[in-house]
Structure formats: structure tokens, C-alpha cells
Amino acid sequence: MLQKMTKIQVIGPKDDLHSTVDLLYNLGTVHLEDVSTTIAPGDTMLRRVKAGPKADVTGALVKVSGMFHLLPTTPINEELRAQTYEGLRWKNDEELVKEATQVISELETTTKELATRKSDLEFTLTNLAHYEQVIEKLQPLEAQLPTLEGFEVTVILIQQEFKEVLDIIRAALTEITHNQFELMSADVDATTTAAVTVFNKTYSDQVHSFIWSQNVNEVRLPPEYLDKPFDEVLTLVEDNRKRATAEIGTVNDELTDLSGQWYPRLAVLKDVLEDRNDELSVFTKFGQTDYTFVMMGWVPNKQLAKTKNALKAAFEGRVIVNDIKVSRNEQNKAPSFYDNPRIVKPFEFFTGLMSAPQYREIDPTPLMAVFFPFFFGLMVGDIGYGLCILAFALVVRKIYGLRSHAIKQLMNILIICSFPTMFFGYLFGEFFGNLGQMMGWIEPATINGLTLDRMEIIVPFLIFSIAIGVFHVFLGLSLGLTNAVTRRHKKLICEKVGMLLTLTSIIVILLAAVAVIPALLMLPSVVLLLIGLPLVWYGGGIVAAIDIMSSLTNIISYARLMAIGMASVVLALVANKLGSSMGIVLVGFLVAALLHLVNIVLCMFSPSIQSLRLHLVEFYSKFYEGGGRMYDPFKRGTTK
Amino acid sequence: MVSEWIPIGAGLAFGLGALGTGIAQARIGAAGVGAIAEKQELFGLALVFVALPETLVILGFVIAAIILFVLA
Numbered sequence: 001m002l003q004k005m006t007k008i009q010v011i012g013p014k015d016d017l018h019s020t021v022d023l024l025y026n027l028g029t030v031h032l033e034d035v036s037t038t039i040a041p042g043d044t045m046l047r048r049v050k051a052g053p054k055a056d057v058t059g060a061l062v063k064v065s066g067m068f069h070l071l072p073t074t075p076i077n078e079e080l081r082a083q084t085y086e087g088l089r090w091k092n093d094e095e096l097v098k099e100a101t102q103v104i105s106e107l108e109t110t111t112k113e114l115a116t117r118k119s120d121l122e123f124t125l126t127n128l129a130h131y132e133q134v135i136e137k138l139q140p141l142e143a144q145l146p147t148l149e150g151f152e153v154t155v156i157l158i159q160q161e162f163k164e165v166l167d168i169i170r171a172a173l174t175e176i177t178h179n180q181f182e183l184m185s186a187d188v189d190a191t192t193t194a195a196v197t198v199f200n201k202t203y204s205d206q207v208h209s210f211i212w213s214q215n216v217n218e219v220r221l222p223p224e225y226l227d228k229p230f231d232e233v234l235t236l237v238e239d240n241r242k243r244a245t246a247e248i249g250t251v252n253d254e255l256t257d258l259s260g261q262w263y264p265r266l267a268v269l270k271d272v273l274e275d276r277n278d279e280l281s282v283f284t285k286f287g288q289t290d291y292t293f294v295m296m297g298w299v300p301n302k303q304l305a306k307t308k309n310a311l312k313a314a315f316e317g318r319v320i321v322n323d324i325k326v327s328r329n330e331q332n333k334a335p336s337f338y339d340n341p342r343i344v345k346p347f348e349f350f351t352g353l354m355s356a357p358q359y360r361e362i363d364p365t366p367l368m369a370v371f372f373p374f375f376f377g378l379m380v381g382d383i384g385y386g387l388c389i390l391a392f393a394l395v396v397r398k399i400y401g402l403r404s405h406a407i408k409q410l411m412n413i414l415i416i417c418s419f420p421t422m423f424f425g426y427l428f429g430e431f432f433g434n435l436g437q438m439m440g441w442i443e444p445a446t447i448n449g450l451t452l453d454r455m456e457i458i459v460p461f462l463i464f465s466i467a468i469g470v471f472h473v474f475l476g477l478s479l480g481l482t483n484a485v486t487r488r489h490k491k492l493i494c495e496k497v498g499m500l501l502t503l504t505s506i507i508v509i510l511l512a513a514v515a516v517i518p519a520l521l522m523l524p525s526v527v528l529l530l531i532g533l534p535l536v537w538y539g540g541g542i543v544a545a546i547d548i549m550s551s552l553t554n555i556i557s558y559a560r561l562m563a564i565g566m567a568s569v570v571l572a573l574v575a576n577k578l579g580s581s582m583g584i585v586l587v588g589f590l591v592a593a594l595l596h597l598v599n600i601v602l603c604m605f606s607p608s609i610q611s612l613r614l615h616l617v618e619f620y621s622k623f624y625e626g627g628g629r630m631y632d633p634f635k636r637g638t639t640k
Numbered sequence: 641m642v643s644e645w646i647p648i649g650a651g652l653a654f655g656l657g658a659l660g661t662g663i664a665q666a667r668i669g670a671a672g673v674g675a676i677a678e679k680q681e682l683f684g685l686a687l688v689f690v691a692l693p694e695t696l697v698i699l700g701f702v703i704a705a706i707i708l709f710v711l712a
Contacts (some may be wrong), residue, residue: 459710557699612691
């Protein structure tokens with residue numbers, strides 16, 4: 001549900017500005033507005049608050065964060081962390097920056113040196129692995145290379161797709177060295193070929209220059225490896241690798257020691273600096289006179305008393321909060337704030353795919369929380385599949401839920417959807433397709449003499465799906481009408497009423513034409529149509545008139561509830577049929593299990609997307625306008 | 641004579657709808673992947689856009705069902 005918001009004005013003495021901002025930041029209830037936009041040009045009383053010494057805090061934060069990330073993570077005692085935080089929190093900007101500078105000066109040089117040394121050593125290790133790989137591939141060719149005094153060996157690497165460049169190099173080397181060279185190649189891996197060439201040192205500059213001009217990657221071996229047989233080079237590489245690895249170990253130990261000593265202090269300092277930086281970043285939104293500051297913002301009604309009481313208790317009445325009576329127009333610009341029950345919250349993820357709702361607009365999330373699982377369950381409708389989806393969602397949420405909010409919400413949606421899936425599975429008598437019926441465990445339910453076997457009730461199920469479409473689209477139009485009434489938008493009211501009348505009359509006329517309902521109703525429907533059409537035209541013009549046709553298409557679009565469901569049933573039946581037709585029981589079981597698995601994966605994707613689409617395209621388009629802005633309270637971790 | 645044309649008509653209604661959906665989805669899918677490459681947050685919307693033209697095949701399915709089960 002979207003919450004009601006109140007616009008507030010906070011006024012207090014300038015000396016209390018920092019403390020007020022800090023309190024509001026920790027309270028996290030106020031969506032701040034920019035007061036400076038309301039300052040009239042030439043106003044000498046009210047001015048915008050200047051940003052203050054923010055640069056120092058930002059600079060210190062950048063340096064502290066940099067060092068913090070260089071040190072290995074060390075567990076921190078949370079109690080100690082909170083205590084240190086409280087100690088630092090009340091320091092003013094200058095004291096805080098001084099503290100940070102002191103830590104930086106003590107730590108920066110050592111940390112940077114160690115980090116650079118570690119990075120160099122890691123680079124050396126990468127190079128050594130590279131040399132080793134190339135030399136190992138070229139080693140078998142060594143016996144064929146002439147070992148002549150005054151000759152130079154060069155290794156070049158070429159991508160397999162440009163291998164023909166070797167012929168160009170061979171031709172050029174023939175010309176440059178007057179045929180005094182040898183060139184041999186071997187593939188290093190699937191993408192690279194290494195070539196080794198031996199040539200007279202007299203031509204060294206010309207050869208290297210030519211290789212460089214061909215944009216070929218030349219392996220420059222370190223001087224210590226030059227003029228040595230490949231097996232000796234490999235031994236040297238191994239020795240160097242051991243030395244570098246040992247040195248990295250030493251550097252890591254030194255970094256760990258340093259981390260044990262400094263990490264908790266740095267972590268807290270980083271937190272405090274981040275918070276202070278966030279607080280300072282909003283200062284320019286405030287106004288000031290010579291002695292007072294002014295801030296404005298929106299607070300959800302249910303948190304207004306809490307905000308007022310916190311400020312009153314902290315400043316003993318020096319800082320006051322005024323509720324501002326705003327015009328209806330301005331109230332419409334208030335930020336939108338969902339506060340849905342826990343079971344509805346996961347569906348906010350889907351509503352978030354659209355632009356934020358406007359204030360006073362109906363929050364469609366609770367409706368989606370009802371219809372989405374219903375549609376999903378109707379399409380999948382299988383007890384076995386429902387159990388599998390439930391188990392899958394629980395496991396994935398357990399493993400990845402903490403790492404990704406999106407995955408957690410999606411898994412919560414799947415968990416909710418698995419229950420209607422099992423319910424409809426019970427009605428349709430489906431447990432892994434017709435397996436339950438074959439085993440005699442379950443039978444389709446019978447309602448009013450109609451057995452709910454999906455393979456047998458194709459036409460009734462199709463009609464039922466379209467009937468759901470009629471209900472859903474009419475519900476959407478009714479919500480659109482409610483929105484229009486709330487916003488007192490006369491033309492929109494006419495359009496929605498006209499659309500409801502027109503669609504009702506068209507449906508009644510169609511039903512009367514195929515003799516489903518008495519033909520007597522045809523005449524009143526034509527009258528309704530004649531009333532509805534001008535209303536639609538008046539409310540929305542030609543676009544709305546065209547929208548009548550698209551609304552009818554939207555209703556028929558709900559046939560997918562039956563169609564997707566049918567596809568799922570048929571695939572499950574095929575799985576069972578194929579499985580049972582196999583001669584060997586185990587093979588039959590594996591084939592059936594594999595096909596059911598494919599079907600379950602499809603069932604998690606396709607019905608979700610189709611159900612989402614029915615909401616976002618068919619349902620929301622009837623009432624949802626969006627274009628609002630979400631409530632974004634000033635609090636830790638939200639300031640950009 | 642009429643009965644032979646019924647399944648053909650149903651097949652055409654469904655098949656041509658599916659073909660149209662396929663052509664539209666191919667284009668929307670390619671554009672969607674391009675958009676996601678630029679801005680990953682668009683994944684959800686792109687997915688919905690890809691599903692949009694499926695109305696065609698659903699309408700084809702409804703017509704095919706009417707031909708097979710109502711007209712036959």
C-alpha cells in the first residue's frame with residue numbers, strides 16, 4: 001500500500017545544523033527536498049547553505065578506503081567497532097580529518113610499498129608461467145636449431161587465425177639476413193602459435209624492427225635467460241618462481257600483521273568518514289539565515305511522531321518541526337512510499353520494472369501478489385512440479401539469498417507460486433503429468449459434473465481463461481477509474497467509464513450473437529455502446545477509441561493461461577509415455593526424469609514471464625501511469 | 641470436402657501466428673540484448689518486451705481452437 005506523506009520544515013539555530021543532520025541521517029525517515037529551489041531571487045534573508053570543508057573529508061575517505069582495501073580482511077569485534085564508532089562520530093570535521101591524516105601518515109608508505117611489491121611479484125609469476133609454457137613447447141625444436149656463435153634467438157607469439165604471417169616473416173627474414181636464419185614454430189595452445197627464430201646478430205636491429213612493424217607479439221626474455229639452452233632456462237624459471245612465491249608469502253605475512261594491528265580502526269574510520277561525507281553532500285539542499293537553518297522534506301505519516309519526538313528529545317525544543325499544509329497539486333508531487341506486508345514485498349521487485357507510481361496512484365503490488373501466483377499455478381498446475389519448484393526455490397534462497405537481494409525476492413516469489421501450483425495440480429489430478437493417475441494416487445476433481453482433466457476440457461478451460469481476462473481487464477479499468485476520481489481528472493473519468501460501458505456492450509452483443517445469452521439483451525447493449533463510444537472519444541480522443549480494440553485483444557490474450565498450461569501438460573505426458581515405453585526400467589525412469597526436469601525448468605521461466613506480461617501489459621495499462629518518484633529517505637547507504 | 645480443410649485452416653491460423661511471433665521476437669530479442677549490453681538493469685523489461693509478440697500466436701491458437709472445436 002502507498003503511504004500518506006506529510007511535508008515538513010525543520011528550523012533550528014545554525015550551531016545545531018551538523019547535529020540535526022547527523023540525527024536525521026541516523027533516524028532515516030526524511031526524504032529531503034532542496035530548499036534552495038524555493039528561495040526567491042534577491043531574497044536577502046534566506047540563502048543556500050554552502051558545502052563546507054567537504055573536500056577534506058572526501059580526500060581522507062578516498063585514502064582511508066584505498067588502504068582499507070589493500071589490507072587482508074580481519075574479523076572485527078562488533079562491540080568494539082560500535083564503541084570506536086561512537087567515539088569518532090561526535091568529532092567535528094577537522095578533528096576527524098586530523099585523525100584520518102594521522103592514520104594515513106603512519107600506514108600509507110608501508111602499505112603502498114608492500115602492495116606494490118606484491119603486485120610486482122605477482123606480475124613476475126605470471127610472466128614466468130608464460131615463459132615456461134612457450135619454452136616447453138619450443139624445447140623439442142631446440143635440437144634442430146643451429147648453435148652458432150654470434151647468432152641471436154628470438155621467440156614470437158602469433159594468434160592461430162593469423163598464422164599466415166609466418167610466411168611473410170620467413171620471406172622478410174630471408175631478405176634481411178641474406179638467408180642466414182632458421183625459423184621454426186609450434187602451437188602453444190588452441191589460440192596461440194610460438195615461433196623461434198635464430199639469426200645473425202648483425203641483423204638484430206633490422207629483424208626486431210621488422211617484427212615490431214608487423215605488430216607481432218615478441219617474447220622478450222630477461223637478459224639472464226638469453227644465450228642459454230632451454231632446459232637451463234626452465235630450471236632458472238622454476239627457481240625464480242619458488243623465490244617469488246616465497247617472497248609473496250612474506251609480503252602477505254607482513255600485510256596480515258599490519259591488518260591485525262590497523263584493520264578495525266581503519267574499518268571504523270572508513271564508516272565514520274563515509275557517513276560524514278554523505279551528511280555533507282546534502283548541505284547544499286538547506287537554506288540559512290544569519291542565525292538559523294531551514295530544511296524541508298517529506299515524512300511518511302506513520303513516522304512523523306517518531307521524527308518529531310527524536311528532534312525534540314535531542315535538542316530540547318531548539319530545533320522545531322513544522323507540518324506544512326500544501327496545495328493538492330504539490331501534494332501530488334510527494335514521493336511514493338510502499339509499505340506492503342511481508343508476503344507482498346517480493347512482488348515490489350516486479351513493480352519496480354515500471355517507473356515509480358505517482359503519489360495517490362493505487363499501488364498495484366498487492367493485486368499482483370494475488371493474481372501472479374494464481375496465474376502461475378493455473379498454468380503449471382501439477383503437485384509434483386509444485387514440490388520441485390518449492391524445493392528448488394528454498395535451496396537457491398538458502399545458498400544465494402544473502403548475496404543477492406534480487407535472487408532472494410525471485411525465490412520468495414517462486415515459493416509463494418508453488419502453493420497455488422500444488423492446489424491446481426490437486427484439482428487437475430496431476431502429479432508429474434498423469435503419473436499420479438497411472439499409479440492410482442490421484443484423480444482430477446469434478447465440479448458441476450465437469451471432470452477437470454486438462455486434456456479433456458480444452459474448450460471450457462479456454463473460455464475460463466478468457467473469462468479471467470475479462471475480470472482482470474475490467475478490474476484494471478475500474479482501478480483506472482478510481483485513480484481518475486482520486487485525481488479529479490474529468491476527461492480520464494469519462495474515458496474509463498466509456499471504456500467499461502463499451503467493452504461490456506461489445507461482450508454482451510457477441511455473447512447474444514452466438515446465443516449464449518438471450519438475444520433480448522442485444523438492444524440495451526447497443527444503447528450502452530452508443531453512450532460509451534462518445535464518452536471514450538471525449539475522454540481520450542482517437543487513441544482511446546483505438547484502445548477499445550486493443551482492450552479486446554488484451555482479453556483474448558489471457559487465453560495463454562490455458563495454452564501455456566496445455567504445453568506443460570503435453571510435455572509431462574510425453575515424458576511419462578516415453579519413459580514407460582522403454583524396455584529397461586532404469587533407462588525409462590532416467591528418460592522420464594530428464595524430460596520432467598526440462599519441463600520443470602521451462603515451467604519456472606515461461607509461466608513467470610507470461611504471468612508478468614499479463615500484469616505489466618494487459619492489466620497495468622488500464623490504470624497505471626507511473627512517472628512518480630520513490631521515497632528515498634536520507635540515511636546510511638542511500639546517498640549517492 | 642469441408643472437413644479436410646478444417647485441420648489445414650487451424651494449422652495455418654496457428655502456424656502463421658507462430659511465424660509472425662518468431663519474426664517479431666527475433667528482432668526484439670536482438671535489440672533487447674543490445675540494450676542489456678549497454679544497461680544491465682533493463683533485463684527485466686527486455687524480457688517482457690520479448691514476450692509481447694506472443695499475443696499473435698495466442699490469437700492464432702484461439703482461432704485454431706475455434707476452427708477445430710467449434711466449427712468442426
